[in-house]
Amino acid sequence: MPDVEQATERSHLLPLLAHDRRFSAVQNEADANSILSTHVSKEEQLLATTSVGERLPYNDYTTIDWLHDLVKDSFRSRIIHAQPGIRGHLGSAFESGQGWIAAALIGILTACVAFCVDVAVATVSDWKLGYCDTNIFSNRGNCCTTRHPLGATNTNLGESCPAWHMWTDDYWKAFGIFVGFALAFGAISSSFTMLTKSTLPTAAPGHGDKSARLTEGGDQGVVGKSIYLAAGSGIPEIKTILSGFVIPHFLDLKVLVIKAIGAVFAVATGMCLGKEGPFVHIATCVAYLVGMLFPKYNENGRKMRELLSAGCSAGLSVAFGAPIGGVLFSYEEISTYFPRKVLWRAFLCSLFAAMVLKALNPTGTGKLVLFETNYGISYSPVHYLVFVLLGIAGGLFGGVFCKANFWWSKTFRKYAIISRNPVFEVFIVVLATGLLQYPNPMTREPGDVIIKNLLVDCRGESEAWVCQQEAKDGNSKYLGWLVYGTLVKLVLTIITFGCKVPSGIIIPALDAGAFFGRLVGQWITTISPGIFAMVGAAAFLAGVSRMTISLCVIMFELTGELEYIVPHMIAILVAKWVADALEKDGVYDLAQAVLGHPFLDADHAMHLVQGQQELVQRLIPPKKTMQDITVDVPKDNKISKRTLDDKLEKLKERGLMDAGLVLVQDGMLQGYLAEGELDFGLNNLGMYWESTARIRLLGEAEEGDLDLSMFVDRTPLTICAQAPMEYLVEMFGKLGLRYICVVEEGSGRVVGVVIKKRLVVWLESLKG
Numbered sequence: 001m002p003d004v005e006q007a008t009e010r011s012h013l014l015p016l017l018a019h020d021r022r023f024s025a026v027q028n029e030a031d032a033n034s035i036l037s038t039h040v041s042k043e044e045q046l047l048a049t050t051s052v053g054e055r056l057p058y059n060d061y062t063t064i065d066w067l068h069d070l071v072k073d074s075f076r077s078r079i080i081h082a083q084p085g086i087r088g089h090l091g092s093a094f095e096s097g098q099g100w101i102a103a104a105l106i107g108i109l110t111a112c113v114a115f116c117v118d119v120a121v122a123t124v125s126d127w128k129l130g131y132c133d134t135n136i137f138s139n140r141g142n143c144c145t146t147r148h149p150l151g152a153t154n155t156n157l158g159e160s161c162p163a164w165h166m167w168t169d170d171y172w173k174a175f176g177i178f179v180g181f182a183l184a185f186g187a188i189s190s191s192f193t194m195l196t197k198s199t200l201p202t203a204a205p206g207h208g209d210k211s212a213r214l215t216e217g218g219d220q221g222v223v224g225k226s227i228y229l230a231a232g233s234g235i236p237e238i239k240t241i242l243s244g245f246v247i248p249h250f251l252d253l254k255v256l257v258i259k260a261i262g263a264v265f266a267v268a269t270g271m272c273l274g275k276e277g278p279f280v281h282i283a284t285c286v287a288y289l290v291g292m293l294f295p296k297y298n299e300n301g302r303k304m305r306e307l308l309s310a311g312c313s314a315g316l317s318v319a320f321g322a323p324i325g326g327v328l329f330s331y332e333e334i335s336t337y338f339p340r341k342v343l344w345r346a347f348l349c350s351l352f353a354a355m356v357l358k359a360l361n362p363t364g365t366g367k368l369v370l371f372e373t374n375y376g377i378s379y380s381p382v383h384y385l386v387f388v389l390l391g392i393a394g395g396l397f398g399g400v401f402c403k404a405n406f407w408w409s410k411t412f413r414k415y416a417i418i419s420r421n422p423v424f425e426v427f428i429v430v431l432a433t434g435l436l437q438y439p440n441p442m443t444r445e446p447g448d449v450i451i452k453n454l455l456v457d458c459r460g461e462s463e464a465w466v467c468q469q470e471a472k473d474g475n476s477k478y479l480g481w482l483v484y485g486t487l488v489k490l491v492l493t494i495i496t497f498g499c500k501v502p503s504g505i506i507i508p509a510l511d512a513g514a515f516f517g518r519l520v521g522q523w524i525t526t527i528s529p530g531i532f533a534m535v536g537a538a539a540f541l542a543g544v545s546r547m548t549i550s551l552c553v554i555m556f557e558l559t560g561e562l563e564y565i566v567p568h569m570i571a572i573l574v575a576k577w578v579a580d581a582l583e584k585d586g587v588y589d590l591a592q593a594v595l596g597h598p599f600l601d602a603d604h605a606m607h608l609v610q611g612q613q614e615l616v617q618r619l620i621p622p623k624k625t626m627q628d629i630t631v632d633v634p635k636d637n638k639i640s641k642r643t644l645d646d647k648l649e650k651l652k653e654r655g656l657m658d659a660g661l662v663l664v665q666d667g668m669l670q671g672y673l674a675e676g677e678l679d680f681g682l683n684n685l686g687m688y689w690e691s692t693a694r695i696r697l698l699g700e701a702e703e704g705d706l707d708l709s710m711f712v713d714r715t716p717l718t719i720c721a722q723a724p725m726e727y728l729v730e731m732f733g734k735l736g737l738r739y740i741c742v743v744e745e746g747s748g749r750v751v752g753v754v755i756k757k758r759l760v761v762w763l764e765s766l767k768g
Helices: 014-018 025-039 042-047 066-081 085-126 171-194 235-242 253-268 276-291 301-320 323-334 340-360 383-414 422-437 447-454 465-470 476-496 506-521 529-545 549-559 562-582 587-595 602-609 623-629 641-654 675-688 725-735 756-767
Strands: 130-132 164-166 197-200 225-228 630-632 638-640 660-665 668-674 694-696 718-720 739-743 750-755
Touching (some): 066 085, 085 253, 085 301, 085 340, 171 422, 235 587, 276 301, 323 340, 383 506, 383 529, 383 562, 383 587, 422 476, 447 465, 447 506, 447 529, 476 506, 529 549, 549 562, 602 725, 602 756, 623 630, 623 641, 623 750, 641 675, 641 694, 660 675, 668 675, 668 750, 718 725, 725 756, 750 756
Parallel strands (some): 718 739
Antiparallel strands (some): 638 694, 660 668, 739 750
């Protein structure tokens, strides 16, 4: 029996009642039912009457049960459509429209957040160089023009602006001020990020079952891991969530706000990072918060992930003004489960995001296209060789970057002074960035401005600095700046990606590719070098991220150049092939490995398994583990509470959180009781029963019973121990299982159970 001091705010009076011997078993049962109703939804309680069994809300860092949530949604839908009269028709209509309403809201709110971030970034970034004396909160581009967010546009871009004042005309003083502001912005961004520190119960997949050999040996203890929820792009974590795992608090409102503020100051430092990756995280947070307002999504992990997939598309839509590219990005790069209805809702979500952002007009141009170009000239077949060259260079850049960044994360960031002081690492990176980028006038600007400058077409009259340099007879210094920019972007991006600030990889990769493409274009005078900068940018990003179709669409939406789709396709495919040859995993996959987030890529997993000739019996847990998690249920279908307490303690020692008890009777499988439900049953419902009480696990409950049979899954899926491993991977990947029981060939006796995390950690061992 729990002590009075152990009570919580939810149950502070109940332990006192439990100590009162006057209360009968019937009263205990009523109190237990009261607690049950506060933790379990109505649909789940209805599932208690079926062989599927009810589930509690998913606990931290576990996997959702896709099949269970499918059945749960069917129950909810049938209840709504069964209501008679006008109320029933209205309920059914709202049921059908919930997804569309939620998608539109996500797009609108994401655009509003993006507008605030875009305007703030433009202003804060320019503070490193000077200020506008008419309005301190105005950026350099808007200081002397009528081009303002939410207002009309003007073609005068204000290059010669008397209202804009540089801090000083002295080079070295300006250099010091630039670096000083960058360091201050970096400290602000990383300090905000520190506020989102969270400790995961187990970050390494399957740690509790991991041993020198997966088929033998004992269990290990649990090692918790701290993560900063607002750090990085958030895309690796979102991929993990959409694949069916739960990362606690990653999509909370607090994280959204800090991510937005942190991204503003992180981009303003001038570090080799962008706000486009964080926009995906912000959009997913918005999708989660909107989904919590709709019961259809709030109480169903499967349906919520459909909404999150749609929300991801809005992130890229507002980041690049690329609504179609955003939908394709969510499908190609992030989502694991993407049926046609999700595609349609992602399309609507992305559309509303683009419409609202264009109306808000954060850039003041009145246009959605960020880097609009109009080269007015086509390419010839001979240029295909140049596009292939750019693709090869992009693949080399991507492969080298992925390997070097992974090595940097595994070595430099393991030093105690760095791992324990993330703000200090940001300080070092910002300092290095300022010292290396300021001397080059082309890298001094923010990342998106760099791309815009490098894509410029100099065939007409242009006052751009790039065009002035290319017009000179001797431009060796300019060529040196292009080479310098390419190499500096590579080095700085390697050491920046993974710092504890909100950051994305998209803009730095585009910058490096644009530098290299512009460099190549200096020796090809038949068409504008801006074309090669554009194609090179796509190639370098493809090498880093391995995006293909979505990237091609994003590039023509970014520039408005439909004429150059074929060159983009050539460069992107070649870059992907070359990068895959050097490093088979893209930057987001490697980031998942560094962070220790479990992720099951069904296609990649099948490729690994097909070369192994392994059977399912390879993943059967050790004999001792099976003894700990197996319950031999007597004929009366009851077992002592003390025995189950011991079993629960064994499960917690393993630390997997997805584990559970296998229920057998006469050697035959009867059901599966997950750890979360067992813990709730013993420590919340069981608080009214003595430790000597017997708990019902199977059969019909009698009056006064402590009944946990409602939580038992009496239809667990099974697989033969002699089945090929391909069967197991396909079942986990396509059905979204949390676990599967392994039975002996011939007898059908239970010999093991495989949970999703155990499969993931074995697949990770194959990569090594």
